[in-house]
Amino acid sequence: MACSTCTFLHLADVHLGYDRYDSPERSKDFFLAFRDVVRRYAIQDPVDFVLIAGDLFEHRQIQPGVLNQAQIVLRELQQAGIPVLAIEGNHDNRPYGVKTSWLRYLADHGELILLEPEAGEEGLELRPWAGGRGGYLDLPCGVRVIGSQWYGSAAPRSIEQLAAAIRRLPPGPERVVLMFHHGLEGQIARYQGALRYKDLLPLREAGVGYLALGHIHKSYSEGGWIFNPGSLEANSTAEWDFQRGAYRVRWGDGPPQAELVQDYHQRPRRRLYLEAKGRETPEQIAAAAIALAKGSRFQESEMEPMVELRLVGQVGFAKHELDSRALQCQIQQLTGALLVLFRFEANTLELGSAALSLEEEGQRLQIEEKIYRDLLSSHAHYRKRSEELARLLLDLKEKVLDGQGESEVYAHLRGAFDAPHRCREWGAED
Structure with missing residues (x-):
């Protein structure tokens, strides 16, 4: 007998309370992205449920305003009758020796469903969610959703225990989702501790048909059953070029069909490169940077852009000789940018002179x-x-x-x- 189609929204790495660059407007971007993507792809076009696969918050300890941001969005979903299922990531998990977290607070107040395995005699144990606690939940749309925690370097061993716990579960829906906050190797450079594809196969063999990942801020999918949407917003300039968004998933008789949705509130970004040849003075570099900013076309937008200026090549002076702060202020005034980030990546020539005989x-x-x-x-x-x-x-x-x-x-x-x-x-x- 054919099962009905189930639709859900898969989010990860929302990072509410992001406070890098000491910019309240930039911090607010992360809330606006969360609210906008939920309104567009979960409420206006209703889904059966929403997944948050870790790192709802930027920090384990949060300010009241950040908690309020989470509650605003979660209550809109609650009013629409859409359940939210979540797990803890490495940013928002409970500190060592502490029995609670802000996700647990939200779960205890009925604003989300926090799915957590428990320690049992046979390793990890999955209990049905009831009374505000549990490791899995069978939803009316015909999908079983299982939670996990942040396991760090113990992830490969924990996967084996999770797979064994899934096999011990009573019969239920054939479509099984597991939320797991960890990264797959080969997706981004300089990421230590990533899992290999074969490390995840025990979960597939245990019946997981949709592995909802988080942690890596770049979107990717693998094998038709592993999906990572990436962060909603870029957490650093190194992530500006990453594809990111949320997965809106339709799952019927066949494999899950995941569409990466990206049309929501995101701060526009522009990167400028200035190459130094080694003969310019600091004043000439500053003048060239101003000219570069003037000659660059910025797309019209209601939002002030973020601008990054990278100085590359070779320079014949020390880094401190260039007044980068004044240069940033000038470019900010010129472009109307929210933030101007300056990266001094040029090599400094020896002997204090750029010119060779x-x-x-x-x-x-x-x-x-x-x-x-x-x-x-x-x-x-x-x-x-x-x-x-x-x-x-x-x-x-x-x-x-x-x-x-x-x-x-x-x-x-x-x-x-x-x-x-x-x-x-x-x-x-x-």
């Missing part, structure tokens, strides 16, 4: 050519042409430093390899 420049080129030649000579394919290839590499480097585009550099490189005999002699066929 002709003799020094010649010595540098000789040294670089020798290094390239030695490296090429160590490879059997390139040994015969090491001198010619070394000069080619130097030439390509200079073109890049002179600001030539990728197409021009590629055309030059392609021209160097056009002759068939060169391809054979240089080992390109290998």
Whole structure:
């Protein structure tokens, strides 16, 4: 017999109370994003339930205004008759030695359903939700939702225990959702402790058909059953380019169909790059930054944008010699930005001077050519042409430093390899 279609909204990493940059307006963005996405995709187009897969709050200890923000949105859902099921993430879980958390407070006051496994004789134990506590809940739409906690480095072992606990559950709906706050490897760089796909397979084998993840602030899905929506807002400039949003899921007879929705309140962002060549003074860099901001077109928006200015390349002065604070203020006034963030990523040249003498420049080129030649000579394919290839590499480097585009550099490189005999002699066929 075909089961009815169930619809739900999967959120994670809301981070209410975000306070980086000491900007009340920026903190408010996180509340407005939460409220807007719920109104648009859960209330105006009603869903059966809403999931929050960890990190509703930015901090374990929150201010009254932040609690009020959560209650405003949760009460709107309550008035619409839409249950909210949540788990704790690493940001909002209870501190060590403390028996409660703000999520538990909201659950005790009936504003959300906090699903938590318990410690039992056989490892983790899942009890049916009742009286405000429990590890799983069978919903009228024909879906079983199971909760978990933040396990940190113990996640792989906890997955085995969760899978065993799921197998011990009494018969219920065939469609099973598990909320789990952890990340999958290969999604973002420099993330330690990510889970491998095979680490999650015991959950699949135990019957989980939709694994609702959180923790990583970038949206991704894997295998048709693992889904992570990403954070609603960017928590840092490093996350500006991440795809993010919420999953609006329809689940009928077949596999779950998850659509990433992104049309809700989000602060506009713009990144500017200024490349220093090493010969400019701090005053010239500041003037160039102002000119860059003036020449950049900002999309019209009701909201003030966030602007990031990155100084890259090489400079011949110390970082403190550039009055970055004054520069930020000038760009803010010029662009009408909410915040201007300055990133000094340029390398500082030694000797306190950006200009090299002709003799020094010649010595540098000789040294670089020798290094390239030695490296090429160590490879059997390139040994015969090491001198010619070394000069080619130097030439390509200079073109890049002179600001030539990728197409021009590629055309030059392609021209160097056009002759068939060169391809054979240089080992390109290998």
